[in-house]
Amino acid sequence: MFPTRFSPGQSRSQWICSKSLDRIRSFEGTILSRRKTLEMRFVSEVKIQMEMEEEIPIFAINAYLYCPYRYYIEYVKGQFSTNEHVEEGRYIGEKKSKKSQTKGYKRRQGIFVHSNSLGIYGFVDEVIKTDEKTIIVETKKGNATKPFKNDVLQLIAYLICYRETFDEDIKKVVGRLHYVGSEKKFEVKADSALISQLRETLQKMRKIAYEPPQPQYNKKRCFPCSLLDICMPSVEESDQDLVRKVTPHSYKPPIFVSSQGAFVGRVGESIVISHSGEELLKAHFSEIGTLYLMGNVQISSQALKLLVQNAIPIVFTDINGALSAVCTGAVPKNVFLRLKQLETYKDQEKRLCLAKKIVLGKVRNQVFVLTKKSLLRGEEKAKFKELEQAISDCGNFDELLGIEGLCANMYFEIYKRAFEPVWNFNERNRRPPKDPINALLSFGYTLLHNTVLSVLVGIGFEPLIGVLHTDHYGRFALALDLMEEFRPIIVDQLVLSLVNLRHIKPSDFIENIQNAFVLTDRGRKKFLEHYKGRLETKHHHPILNTSIEYLRIIEVQARLFEKCILGEVNEYTPFVVTK
Secondary structure, three states: OOOOOOOOOOOHHHHHHHHHHHHHHHHHHHHHHHHHHHHHHHHHHHHHHHHOOOOEEOHHHHHHHHOHHHHHHHHHOOOOOOOHHHHHHHHHHHHOOOOEEEOOEEEEEEEEEEEOOOOEEEEEEEEEEEOOOEEEEEEEOOOOOOOOHHHHHHHHHHHHHHHHHHOOOHHHEEEEEEEOOOOEEEEEOOOHHHHHHHHHHHHHHHHOOOOOOOOEOOHHHHOOOOOHHHHOOEOOOOHHHOOEOOOOOOOOOOEEEOOOOOEEEEEOOEEEEEEOOEEEEEEEHHHOOOEEEEOOOEEOHHHHHHHHHOOOOEEEEOOOOOEEEEEOOOOOOOHHHHHHHHHHHHOHHHHHHHHHHHHHHHHHHHHHHHHHOOOOOHHHHHHHHHHHHHHHHOOOHHHHHHHHHHHHHHHHHHHHHHOOHHHOOOOOOOOOOOOHHHHHHHHHHHHHHHHHHHHHHHHOOOOOOOOOOOOOOOOOHHHHHHHHHHHHHHHHHHHHHHHHOOOOOHHHEEEOOOOOEEEOHHHHHHHHHHHHHHHHOEEEEOOOOEEEEHHHHHHHHHHHHHHHHHOOOOOOOOOOOOO
16 A cells, blocks of 8 residues: 655656655665675685685594694604604505405405595595495504504595595494404494594594694503604603603614715615625615715716615715705605794794704804813813803804804814814814815814704704894705704814824825815715714703704704794703803
8 A cells, every 4th residue: 555645746656656766775785684694605605615725634533632742743743753663554555455355245454544524535455335225444554452543534534535426424434443452353333432532633633733732751652653753752740851852773874975986776675885896885865864965976866766765864965064055856845844933033032042952052062062171271271161151142143153253263273272273273164174184174064964854854944044144145044043053063173083094194185286275085984984984973961851863963963953943942941061
C-alpha cells in the first residue's frame, strides 16, 4: 500500500522512484558489507596458507618429538650428521624394497603421500592392501616393548596423508608399528585425540624457527645422537657452571696433497691419491675431515661428488697455501644464522663486545706462549696485564685496534728472542716475508685461515661478515676473526718447536728474485706434516671439561660463536690456554 499523501511537489511516480533508490542503496550496502567480510576471510585464509607454505616432511615429526633442538638443527639450520645408529635405521628402511602380490592382499613400499590440510608429506615404508582394510606399516630398528609417542604420531601423520592422497575412508586405514629389535608389532588407529595431538605438534614445529629451544643434556637421548657435536647441550642449567657435551671420539684428520702432478680418484667409497702411477694414499670418506689440494693437483668428478655428498670440504689453494676456492656442495640452508650475522654487524654495541672477547683471547694466548718459553719478564707481564684491562675498558673500534696493534708489536719484540741470529728474524713482516721465520709464520697463518674458513662454511656462516676485521672487499673477515685466538697456540708455538728442535733448517728455504723467502718442496712437506700433527694434538677445553684435538676445538669455538650470534648464549668465550 502506498501513502495517500506525498511530500509537497512530489508525484506518486517520484515517490516510488525515491523508495526504489533507497532499497538499491540498502542492497548495495549489504553487498559491500558481505564483500568486505569475504575479503577479510580471504586475507585470513591467505595468512594461514602462508604460515603453512613451509611443508614439513613426516619423518621430521619424529625428530621433533624425540628432541625439539634436533629438529631445529636439521630442518631450520639445515645441518645433518650421521653415525652408526642413523645408518642402521637407514639400512633397515632400504632392506625391503620389492613389490609383492599374493592372493588376498597387495604389498607396496615407498609410496609418496601428502596432506594439504596439515601441510605435510612423506614416503610410507610399506602399504599392505586387502579387501577389508589398508595397513600402513612403519618399521623401526628399536627393541621397544610398547609404542613410543613420537613413533605413534608419525604413523598417524602417514595415515592422514594416505587417506587424503588416495581418498580413502580413514576408518579403513590402520597403522602398524614394527620394532625390528624386539619383533613387536602394534596396531594404531587415527582417533580424534591423536589427530588433535598431531595438529598441536605441527603448530609448535612451525613456530620453532622464531623461538629456538635451549638444548639440555640427557644421557639416554644425547649419547646415541648423531648431532651431539653440533648441538653441544649444556649439562648444568646455571651459566656460572656451564659444561657442554660433545662426542668423545669423532676426530677426522685433514689430508694435504701438495705433490705436484698428483691425482685424486675414487674407488668405491674411498678416495685414492696417486702420483706417476704410484698409489700414495687410500682412505674411506668417513676417515677424512677436509681435503686440501695445493697447486697442480687434479681430482676426478667422481671423487669430488663422493666428498661433497658427505659434507667433506675440498679446499683448493696454490702451492703456497693462498686460497683459490672452497667446495662444500650445496649452499648451506642456515639462512637464519646469516640474517643474525647481519643484525650483529649493524649492532655496534654487540659487535664491539664480541671483538673485545676475540682480542682478549688472542692476547692471553700470546702471553701463554711467551711464558711457556720463558721469554716474558716481570715488567713485560705487568704491561700485558695493563693492555688486557685497556681492551676490556675501550669504548670504540679505533681504540680497540690501536691496543691490539700495541700488543702485537710488543709480542713479536719478545717472541724474536727465541731464535738464533742465523735466522735473521728482527721484526714481523709479510708480503713478501724477508726472512725464513716470517715465511714460516705467513705460511702457517695461511693454512690456519683456510682451516677456520672450511669450518665456518660447513656450519653455514657468511664468512665475509666479521666483527673485528671488516670493510675490506673480498676478505673473509669472520675467518680472520676466529683464527686470532689460535694464531699463538697453533702456528707460533709450532714455528718455535720446528726451529728449536731443528726439524726445519735454513736449507729448507730459498730466496727468490724478489728477495722473499719461501719453503722448498721438502720444507713445505715437513711443515704440512707437523701442522697436521698440531691440529691432531689434544688439549683440555674448559667449557667441555674434556680433552679434544685442536681441530675440533676450532669447530667448537665456531659453534659457540654461532650460539652467541643466534642468542642461545649470552656471550662468546674465547679458547684460552692456561697450562
